[in-house]
Amino acid sequence: MTFTSFKNARIVRSGWLDEGGRRLDCNPYMSGALEARDTLKRLPVTEKLSAVTARIFHAGREARLWVSDADHGVLFMGSSDIRVADFSALPLIAKRQVERNPLFTLGSGWTLITRSGTIGRMAYARPDMAGMACSEHVLRVVPDVGRIPSGYLYAFLSSRYGVPLVVSGTYGAIIQHIEPEHIAELPVPRFGPVFEQEVAQLIDAAAAERVAASKHRRAALELFQAKIxxxxxxxxxxxxxxxxxxxxxxxxxxxxxxxxxxxxxxxxxxxxxxxxxxxxxxxxxxxxxxxxxxxxxxxxxxxxxxxxxxxxxxxxxxxxxxxxxxxxxxxxxxxxxxxxxxxxxxxxxxxxxxxxxxxxxxxxxxxxxxxxxxxxxxxxxxxxxxxxxxxxxxxxxxxxxxxxxxxxxxxxxxxxxxLSDLDRQEIGALAEKAVVAQNKGNELEATAVALLEEKIRKES
CATH class of the missing domain: 3.90.220.20 (DNA methylase specificity domains)
Structure with missing residues (x-):
């Protein structure tokens, strides 16, 4: 049997083993993290993630108190919910629990990363997510906006260079995890304020389209329910x-x-x-x-x-x-x-x-x-x-x-x-606007990430 007989085989350099403390699990070598790291090393300027963030944290584990009345609850996102388009089905966690532990609460412009189970799924916390509560199974990467645009940081972390580096920090054989300290030293490429703002503006525009999609979706449902x-x-x-x-x-x-x-x-x-x-x-x-x-x-x-x-x-x-x-x-x-x-x-x-x-x-x-x-x-x-x-x-x-x-x-x-033709058209038009806006948001985000990946490739 030859090396090429293995479908997903990779060659691991001996130097990588030395740098990783002789770590022998497959994850850091199969994820592409070391190739990504070597590419980033060739860039003129990089900074550690910890140097461009105000904080990296999660909420900590504690029992959750659920409620059914919106007057007494806050929308709660599990790790599988951070990338959903519609928040209407989210459960409510008690306000008093969130007030007691403010680490549950999300802020706009943060990068959210799933940290256990399926690791490395990411989302950009758009304005309509601010104030929601989120699971301890999600890392919050809070940018220092005085040092780096929040949209640019998200674009890098969610790129083909950022994701492998995040995933490579996982540990555990059955249920894997990452902690804030595992990603704090990741290198973040810097290309100057003009380029970084260009990427960030595309990410923020994508977030705005997604907020608009949510508003159109909600308006369509409220209008229909009012009609009946x-x-x-x-x-x-x-x-x-x-x-x-x-x-x-x-x-x-x-x-x-x-x-x-x-x-x-x-x-x-x-x-x-x-x-x-x-x-x-x-x-x-x-x-x-x-x-x-x-x-x-x-x-x-x-x-x-x-x-x-x-x-x-x-x-x-x-x-x-x-x-x-x-x-x-x-x-x-x-x-x-x-x-x-x-x-x-x-x-x-x-x-x-x-x-x-x-x-x-x-x-x-x-x-x-x-x-x-x-x-x-x-x-x-x-x-x-x-x-x-x-x-x-x-x-x-x-x-x-x-x-x-x-x-x-x-x-x-x-x-x-x-309903009447006019009513159906009015309701349907709002639903169609929601679809168009969500699709546009996806295109803008893809453009931002592709622009950054191409810049890294050319500069490395």
């Missing part, structure tokens, strides 16, 4: 239905007040059957995912959770020619996507619109497609299904006790409001 006069009178989940109501199904959640109120509210205003107003509602056929590495022969594959991220991206490619039922997996701009399985309260039943950058890519068979007759219809129906009554009506159709699942035929049978 939605009001949830009670948070109770208990109810005693009549025996005659149990003829169709007997699971308790289906008859809970929130679900029944949601269904009734949707049905009370110009109600039509959902399946009669769209092209079709379907789940793609299941089949093996035949992975390829060459983009010429593959299609990016999106998971049912990735579509909720700010920048939905595929983890791998599936074969164009050999993947069974590939046509059914391809995402259309006329689709509303709905995860069909998972735990109640998670992503199951939460509707999302695909971004233009993801149209034509393959999406998981765990995403139900509500395929509409036009992108405008899809934008309006997203607001219907993503609204509070729409969500409860959707998730109320779930069946199964261990892992609840949705069924496309039951979704088709939902009665939904088909």
């Amino acid at each position: 006069g939605w009001s949830r009178d009670s948070d109770s989940i208990a109810r005693a239905p009549m025996a005659s109501a149990l003829l169709g199904r007997m699971d308790a959640f289906h008859y809970s007040p929130r679900v029944e109120t949601g269904r009734a509210s949707l049905a009370a205003h110009f109600g039509i059957r959902l399946g009669d107003q769209v092209e079709r509602v379907f789940e793609p056929n299941r089949g093996s995912r035949l992975k390829v590495t060459d983009p010429a022969f593959g299609v990016p594959f999106l998971s049912s959770s990735s579509v909720f991220e700010l920048n939905p991206s595929a983890e791998y490619l599936v074969s164009r020619s050999l993947t069974p039922h590939l046509e059914g997996l391809l995402v259309s701009d006329c689709d509303v996507l709905i995860p069909r399985s998972g735990q109640l309260g998670g992503i199951i039943g939460r509707a999302v619109l695909p971004l233009p950058m993801n149209v034509g890519q393959a999406g998981s068979e765990h995403l139900v497609r509500v395929r509409c007759h036009s992108p405008q219809d899809a934008a309006y129906l997203w607001a219907v299904l993503a609204s509070e009554p729409g969500y409860w009506a959707l998730v109320g159709t779930a069946f199964g006790s261990s892992i609840p699942s949705l069924d496309s035929s039951l979704i088709s049978d939902l009665t939904i409001p088909w």
